[in-house]
Amino acid sequence: MQLSISPDNPLEWLALRADIVPWPLAHVQIMPVVAKAVLEAADKGVFEAVAAGADTVAAVAQTCNLHPKATRELMGLLTALRYFKYQNERFTLTKSARKWVLKDNPESVYGMMLFNNRVMWPWLDKMGEYLQTGKGIHYHDHLTAEQWQYYQNAMLAATGTEAKEFGRKAPVAKTATDMLDIGGSHGQHSVALCRRIPALRSTILDLPEAIEQAAPLLARLGLGERVQHRPGNALTDDFGHEQYDVILMSSLAHHFNDEQNRAVAQKVARALRPGGVYIINEFIRPETGAKPELVGGSTDLFYGLTSTAGNYSIAEIKDWQAGAGLKPHRVINYLTIPGRAMVVAKK
Numbered sequence: 001m002q003l004s005i006s007p008d009n010p011l012e013w014l015a016l017r018a019d020i021v022p023w024p025l026a027h028v029q030i031m032p033v034v035a036k037a038v039l040e041a042a043d044k045g046v047f048e049a050v051a052a053g054a055d056t057v058a059a060v061a062q063t064c065n066l067h068p069k070a071t072r073e074l075m076g077l078l079t080a081l082r083y084f085k086y087q088n089e090r091f092t093l094t095k096s097a098r099k100w101v102l103k104d105n106p107e108s109v110y111g112m113m114l115f116n117n118r119v120m121w122p123w124l125d126k127m128g129e130y131l132q133t134g135k136g137i138h139y140h141d142h143l144t145a146e147q148w149q150y151y152q153n154a155m156l157a158a159t160g161t162e163a164k165e166f167g168r169k170a171p172v173a174k175t176a177t178d179m180l181d182i183g184g185s186h187g188q189h190s191v192a193l194c195r196r197i198p199a200l201r202s203t204i205l206d207l208p209e210a211i212e213q214a215a216p217l218l219a220r221l222g223l224g225e226r227v228q229h230r231p232g233n234a235l236t237d238d239f240g241h242e243q244y245d246v247i248l249m250s251s252l253a254h255h256f257n258d259e260q261n262r263a264v265a266q267k268v269a270r271a272l273r274p275g276g277v278y279i280i281n282e283f284i285r286p287e288t289g290a291k292p293e294l295v296g297g298s299t300d301l302f303y304g305l306t307s308t309a310g311n312y313s314i315a316e317i318k319d320w321q322a323g324a325g326l327k328p329h330r331v332i333n334y335l336t337i338p339g340r341a342m343v344v345a346k347k
């Protein structure tokens with residue numbers, strides 16, 4: 001997937017084509033403003049206010065306690081971004097914005113918006129330092145309880161769509177009974193798979209601070225005893241011997257360095273039953289020289305900044321699995337989240 005600038009008319013098309021438009025300005029001037037405007041709009045309740053009927057600048061400003069002139073500017077930008085339509089002097093949410101940004105919609109990314117606005121945004125200021133030192137900020141080591149809550153809600157919001165596709169496509173036998181979900185947080189991936197495979201039960205291994213905040217999110221998913229949290233640390237805990245038919249590690253490998261991922265793979269290989277599968281579900285870093293890809297590329301830099309590690313290529317992930325004695329099985333790309341894949345190995 002790529003971001004591109006699309007012309008509104010033939011003259012703009014010609015100007016872009018002739019390369020007389022200074023397009024980097026889109027990145028350095030427009031995108032930072034766009035990102036912060038959308039985050040603040042979500043945080044200040046602007047989308048919810050319009051959905052509830054505040055359909056003029058004055059009504060939005062009053063409902064959200066904002067300055068009228070600043071609100072007009074914000075609404076103009078959000079309309080250009082197609083969050084809103086403006087007709088007959090009234091704002092309405094577009095159908096697509098309604099689906100993705102309203103708090104209570106199942107596919108909404110609202111939780112991610114709050115986390116990015118309230119917790120993640122200041123981290124971006126550290127990018128220059130990271131580029132010079134190569135040392136990330138390792139946020140798991142110093143979040144407050146409130147920040148852990150925003151984080152776990154964000155993970156739930158970011159993976160609602162993916163988890164459904166995971167539940168349908170993960171190559172797990174219908175006879176599977178036991179699953180370990182390493183760094184499983186909210187449990188959406190486990191729940192999706194348990195819904196497909198009636199005898200499956202899952203244990204979610206996550207850090208205690210995460211579980212404190214993720215427990216109510218998991219409870220809301222309604223699988224009861226079949227999906228349970230276990231507080232621990234994937235880097236130091238033993239996973240047992242021939243106990244599981246499926247072990248999933250989703251979006252955690254990018255927080256671990258190569259050596260740590262190899263050590264985890266060794267423990268996974270021991271804990272799987274013969275025929276069991278190890279699924280590493282991840283953002284994929286395109287191989288050097290391969291076609292550039294925006295999702296894998298931008299998250300690679302982001303996880304470098306936040307955890308010093310970063311994304312890995314499919315070949316690197318397969319190498320950890322093979323190094324632990326597992327056989328390559330399948331690589332399954334996501335339709336709904338480009339740049340992500342399940343890299344699956346079998347015991």
Ligand SMILES: C[S@@+](CC[C@H](N)C(=O)[O-])C[C@H]1O[C@@H](n2cnc3c(N)ncnc32)[C@H](O)[C@@H]1O
Binds near residue numbers: 155185206207235252
């Ligand atoms: C980016 S989130 C991914 C959550 C979920 N698996 C998903 O795909 O949406 C990473 C999760 O791993 C957990 N985590 C981080 N370090 C860990 C460790 N050493 N052991 C176990 N879990 C860890 C975090 O608390 C967090 O819940």
